[in-house]
Amino acid sequence: MKKILFITIIALIGVSFSANAGMKLKLRSDLSKGNTATFGDHNFESNMQLKLPAELAPSGKMELLKGLFLIGLMLDVSFPIGTDFSNFAGTGFSGHAFVAYMVARSIMLTLSSGYIKFGDKDSEIEGGSFSESWSHSQIPILFGLNYLFNMKGALRAYLGFALGLFILSDTYTYTFLNNTDEQSESNSKFGIVPRVGLLYMTAAIILSLEVTYSLIFHKAEVEGSSNLAHLGILFGVMFALGR
Numbered sequence: 001m002k003k004i005l006f007i008t009i010i011a012l013i014g015v016s017f018s019a020n021a022g023m024k025l026k027l028r029s030d031l032s033k034g035n036t037a038t039f040g041d042h043n044f045e046s047n048m049q050l051k052l053p054a055e056l057a058p059s060g061k062m063e064l065l066k067g068l069f070l071i072g073l074m075l076d077v078s079f080p081i082g083t084d085f086s087n088f089a090g091t092g093f094s095g096h097a098f099v100a101y102m103v104a105r106s107i108m109l110t111l112s113s114g115y116i117k118f119g120d121k122d123s124e125i126e127g128g129s130f131s132e133s134w135s136h137s138q139i140p141i142l143f144g145l146n147y148l149f150n151m152k153g154a155l156r157a158y159l160g161f162a163l164g165l166f167i168l169s170d171t172y173t174y175t176f177l178n179n180t181d182e183q184s185e186s187n188s189k190f191g192i193v194p195r196v197g198l199l200y201m202t203a204a205i206i207l208s209l210e211v212t213y214s215l216i217f218h219k220a221e222v223e224g225s226s227n228l229a230h231l232g233i234l235f236g237v238m239f240a241l242g243r
Contacts, residue, residue, distance in 0.1 A: 061154045061201040062240060064108070070100040074208070074236030078116055081229040084219075088134045090119025092230065096140075100238070108146040110162065115139055116230075131175045139167040140214070142193060154201045162193040166216045168228075189228075191216040199238075206238040 078092035096114030103109055116138040122131060144162025151157060166189050174181045197210035216228040 061203055062206060064102055064105060064148065064156070064201070066102055066104050068102040069241040070102075070108075070206070070238045071241060072098050072100065072206075072208070072236050072238035074098065074112075074114070074210070074234045076114070076116065076232045076234045078118070078214075078230045078232045080118065081231055082226045084225045085228050085230070088121055089136045090121055092116045092118035092138075094232075096234070096236075100146075106148045106150065108148060108158070108160075110144045110146065110160075111142070112144070112162070113139065113141045133173040133175075135171040135173075137169045138216075139169075140191070140193075141165050141167070144193070144195075146195075146197070148199070156199040156201065158197050158199065160195040160197065162195065164191065165189070166191045166214075166218075168216070168218060187218065189216050189218040197234075206240075208234070208236040208238060210234040210236065 074096040076092075076094040076096060078094060080086040080089045080092070094114050094116035096112050098110050098112035100108050100110045118136045118138075120133055120135045122133045142162040142164035144160055146158045146160035148156045148158045168187045168189060169184070170186075171182065171184045174183075191214055193212050193214045195210055195212040197208055200207040210233075212232040212234065214230050214232060218228050219225045
């Protein structure tokens with residue numbers, strides 16, 4: 001009985017080794033044909049690949065996704081428009097700070113504030129007995145919206161519109177026979193600013209170029225004068241928050 005049991009155990013061990021060797025040979029044969037093992041109906045190799053959503057896949061540039069906050073700085077060159085304004089003010093230079101929020105991938109809300117200092121202009125009566133100098137500056141506080149167009153690559157064009165307050169400061173200096181008198185005044189006026197621009201997105205920052213037309217509902221006291229208006233060219237940079 002023991003002899004029969006011993007022979008049976010030896011036979012089972014031999015069968016196990018034979019089956020294992022057959023499985024290994026079959027697996028190697030499969031691998032040599034370039035096939036991959038499968039689990040159910042899913043390919044093991046494809047299951048091991050990491051597939052990121054299109055919005056999260058690395059693209060080498062920043063993506064303007066819904067819910068993104070941006071902060072930025074812009075430098076501006078402004079040109080007075082209209083005879084009334086351009087006769088008394090020269091080219092202006094300014095700086096602006098702003099915060100933006102992406103309501104959607106194509107809609108950006110903006111809140112900005114800046115300071116624009118226009119060049120002084122002097123006028124003098126013939127003979128030099130009387131001269132006048134006018135200094136003008138503005139502080140715009142604007143709320144706006146930009147609509148961004150879908151474009152291939154790193155460029156995004158947009159159209160925008162902003163409105164808000166312009167705090168106007170004027171200083172008049174009069175000189176008559178070597179006697180000087182200076183007067184200053186400040187006003188807050190409503191204004192609108194249509195704009196068009198272009199964004200260039202890199203992996204870390206966004207560069208911007210914008211052209212604006214600022215129309216301020218404020219007229220000089222002289223009869224027939226027009227509202228203040230100026231054309232601005234702005235260069236800026238934006239940084240994303242919480243990326």
